[in-house]
Amino acid sequence: MCGIFGCILQTGEAASTIHGGLKKLEYRGYDSVGIATIYDGQLFIKKDSGKIDDVHALHNLDALPGRLGIGHTRWATHGAPYKENAHPHTDCNNQIAVVHNGIIENFAELKTELEELGHTFRSKTDTEVIAHLIEEKMKADLPFVDAVRETVKRLEGSYAIAVISAKEPDKIVCARKESPLVLGVAEDSLYVASDIPAFLPMTNKSVVVQDGELVILSDAGYEIRNILDWKRVTREPELIEWAPEMAEKQGYPYFMLKEIHEQPLSLRNTLRLQDKYLELMTTFLDRAGEVFLVACGTSYHACLAASYLFSKLSFLATHPVIASEFVEQHGKSVNIDSTLLVVSQSGETADTLDAVESARLRAATVLGLTNIVGSTLTRIARVYICQQSGPEIGVAATKTFTSQLSVLSQLALRLAKKRGKVSHVEIEDLEEKLEQIPDIVERAIQSQEEKVKQLAKKYRGKQAFFFLGRGISSAVALEGRLKLMEISYIPSIAYPAGESKHGPISLIEPGFPVVFVCPKDGTHRTIISNIMEMKARGASIIVVVEKDDEEIKKLADDYIEIDTGLPEVLSPIPFVTPLQLFAYYMALERGCDPDMPRNLAKSVTVK
Ligand code: AGP
Numbered sequence: 001m002c003g004i005f006g007c008i009l010q011t012g013e014a015a016s017t018i019h020g021g022l023k024k025l026e027y028r029g030y031d032s033v034g035i036a037t038i039y040d041g042q043l044f045i046k047k048d049s050g051k052i053d054d055v056h057a058l059h060n061l062d063a064l065p066g067r068l069g070i071g072h073t074r075w076a077t078h079g080a081p082y083k084e085n086a087h088p089h090t091d092c093n094n095q096i097a098v099v100h101n102g103i104i105e106n107f108a109e110l111k112t113e114l115e116e117l118g119h120t121f122r123s124k125t126d127t128e129v130i131a132h133l134i135e136e137k138m139k140a141d142l143p144f145v146d147a148v149r150e151t152v153k154r155l156e157g158s159y160a161i162a163v164i165s166a167k168e169p170d171k172i173v174c175a176r177k178e179s180p181l182v183l184g185v186a187e188d189s190l191y192v193a194s195d196i197p198a199f200l201p202m203t204n205k206s207v208v209v210q211d212g213e214l215v216i217l218s219d220a221g222y223e224i225r226n227i228l229d230w231k232r233v234t235r236e237p238e239l240i241e242w243a244p245e246m247a248e249k250q251g252y253p254y255f256m257l258k259e260i261h262e263q264p265l266s267l268r269n270t271l272r273l274q275d276k277y278l279e280l281m282t283t284f285l286d287r288a289g290e291v292f293l294v295a296c297g298t299s300y301h302a303c304l305a306a307s308y309l310f311s312k313l314s315f316l317a318t319h320p321v322i323a324s325e326f327v328e329q330h331g332k333s334v335n336i337d338s339t340l341l342v343v344s345q346s347g348e349t350a351d352t353l354d355a356v357e358s359a360r361l362r363a364a365t366v367l368g369l370t371n372i373v374g375s376t377l378t379r380i381a382r383v384y385i386c387q388q389s390g391p392e393i394g395v396a397a398t399k400t401f402t403s404q405l406s407v408l409s410q411l412a413l414r415l416a417k418k419r420g421k422v423s424h425v426e427i428e429d430l431e432e433k434l435e436q437i438p439d440i441v442e443r444a445i446q447s448q449e450e451k452v453k454q455l456a457k458k459y460r461g462k463q464a465f466f467f468l469g470r471g472i473s474s475a476v477a478l479e480g481r482l483k484l485m486e487i488s489y490i491p492s493i494a495y496p497a498g499e500s501k502h503g504p505i506s507l508i509e510p511g512f513p514v515v516f517v518c519p520k521d522g523t524h525r526t527i528i529s530n531i532m533e534m535k536a537r538g539a540s541i542i543v544v545v546e547k548d549d550e551e552i553k554k555l556a557d558d559y560i561e562i563d564t565g566l567p568e569v570l571s572p573i574p575f576v577t578p579l580q581l582f583a584y585y586m587a588l589e590r591g592c593d594p595d596m597p598r599n600l601a602k603s604v605t606v607k
Contacts, residue, residue, distance in 0.1 A: 002194070003193070005070065006069065006164075006174070007172075008171075015062050015063065016062040022071045029390075030052065031050075031076045033055045033074065034088050035047070036070055038066050046063075046064060071099065076374055084123045090131050092120055092132065095135070100159055101160045102161075102179040104157045107129050126157075137150050145173055152227060158272070175227065185222065196250070204239055204241070205239060254394065256398060256584050260580050262390070262399050264441050264445075267441060278407075285341065286415060288365065289339075291317075291319070293319065293340075293343065294356070295323055295343040296322060297482065298345075300320065300323070302404035302475075303321075304474075308569065312568075313412045323351040338365070342367065343370075344375075345372070347378055349603065353380075365382050369385050395601065396487050396594065396597065398580045401479060405572050405576075406437065413434070433567065433570055436566075440573075444578065445577060453585045455585075457585075462490065464491045466494070468496070473517040473521075473572070476579070479576055482494075486600060488583060489598075490586065505533065508538070510537075518531075519566070521567070540557045542560075543555075544559075544575055546563070547561040560582075
């Protein structure tokens, strides 16, 4: 996730306005920053790695001439956060500059094609192909706008782009597919940005660009066209009435809620990861003598779910280990045949890195799954995958958790394929189902949010909760419990439901709330028995179930229903979503700030 910004001013210099706009978008990524302007038919660019303030202190981003320009603040996906990978990217002749937010899936093929035509690439990004494609089209005498249109037709994946050309220095051309793009319209200026806060200090009139549209900004105003049929689209600006701090969260009151709602998008992004890294990691897992899944907190819950996935799909036994215990528990037995699959959203968690360091000293192979390119984990892992969830600001991990689950499911499926243990038909079916998950999550949020809100009202006064599940759902129960505990400070317990009778059931008295996570899977019969034993002692039963599961719904005091039709191994992603919402609304009910829970930090860099 990156931030893009562009503007055409009737008077004044664009660079300082772009700089200000990018500052407002810094929450979308801050690995590197860059601005390009046009003056007197010439392109001017300043860019470097680092946060905006640091780059500005070094290069004075405001000192670029011209009243038209584009800018970018980067969240690295393809290519490390170095200067050469910073946007804007240009063509061979420095005539065209592009800023981009999204992922171009077919960039490798396009790059090869362009290299064969003699283009020279300066970066490792997917974005640079866009500049060269436009150059190629303009070489064939297409005007700038047509060249951009023909270029975006060739792009697969997601994008919001803004492009300028020294050959036609009076316009900015933008286009959108899946990544957000909005226009800001003022009397004497036009803006384009990833998000409204970027131009809100200048204008509160905004136009949302839709998927499949191209926009031409010029002194004459804005012109929206449908990319495919080139029909003109008329869309008047709307008035934005958000306060600036609301705008930063796209109208959501808290980042956590925004991030829960972003999950359909972040999950779609995980389905676009580059094949070669997934394949490489699968090969390492296949060859490993033993596999440890190492992480803390929410990331550990993803590992726990992954251990069921690897076992059930790929017939690979793994050891999920809480990172802070790794050295004590396995430090001496790790050796050259051991592989650690290390999961860390931040890539900076001290306990996790400590485990990695000790394993590396004993020649183990380290594979990393993280959200932050350039983090310590990406530097020390033999192979890493960036899950591409975009920045997560809320301390409670939500979208990064479901993205971790998605990547780990993909790895387990690939390994199953490689090992030939599961039939092709079954694999294809699972792959298809995995593709459906973003839509399932979207529908689950839409249909259940209000209900969950009411449940939070009903149960707000409870002193403690149980979260129970069986099989892979016990990982979901643990995560639901962690969310509730960390942001609403309600002591809670979670464990595999079969354990109740070995101790914890003694806590149950009438009205004690017990949340069961119950996908319709092989554990269905036994979880019903577990519900019955709690019910018999007067517990209030809250269940998360499949929509058509009348049998369990009848047993419950309250239910949250999800229409997934997914097999058990893929159920954790949609089943955890209502529990994230439950924790969020419970925090609000109890007057707690869900974004900044007490005593916690987003990245725990102490041991
Ligand atoms: C969960 O909501 C927390 N933010 C926490 O448990 C977190 O998952 C843990 O600290 C690990 O962080 P990491 O993924 O960045 O390594």
